[in-house]
Amino acid sequence: EAEVAQSPRYKITEKSQAVAFWCDPISGHATLYWYRQILGQGPELLVQFQDESVVDDSQLPKDRFSAERLKGVDSTLKIQPAELGDSAMYLCASSLPGTGRGYEQYFGPGTRLTVT
């Protein structure tokens, strides 16, 4: 069964350092999402791509976060510099575009980030 791949699974970094996460969506899924989940909360959208274009990055803290999906396939999310409040689970999801089944997003295993 096709899955969303993410790496690394765990990352510990010091405050003010740079950190990057990678995501490879399910083959053929044109829409890719990055979510952040803080403990005890539901996931919250950071950025949404349709192919290589950003559809929604209204909740992305652009002073320190950046995301790209250059060839419309895999994607990278970067934080520079990392802050203590960035400690969270970073989840990538993908979906087929369109009505109905396009709403079903499939998530990767996530990257657990700890900023010290």
Add this chain to the structure above:
Amino acid sequence: DQQVKQNSPSLSVQEGRISILNCDYTNSMFDYFLWYKKYPAEGPTFLISISSIKDKNEDGRFTVFLNKSAKHLSLHIVPSQPGDSAVYFCAASRHYGGSQGNLIFGKGTKLSVKP
């Protein structure tokens, strides 16, 4: 302001009995609702969904009910099994223009099924 609310942080049921997880929403523009299941240290797994034009969708042991007038949906698991123990997230989405909307999640309900 939370648009999707799961007011019960936790629920404990006996194996074999019914589990009912509830979810309320405030945005009447939502047109699709989903339930996800999440184990610790893993990403959410899609469970079941329902379109706003329906009031019920069933898949094996899982049934989702939607009451649009009350802006309420529920997930029924019958019979409950110990392997169902996980955090369950309710999520909602809407289409606007030609774009597919992102998912708005509730805070989750931790289900514990006791043998």
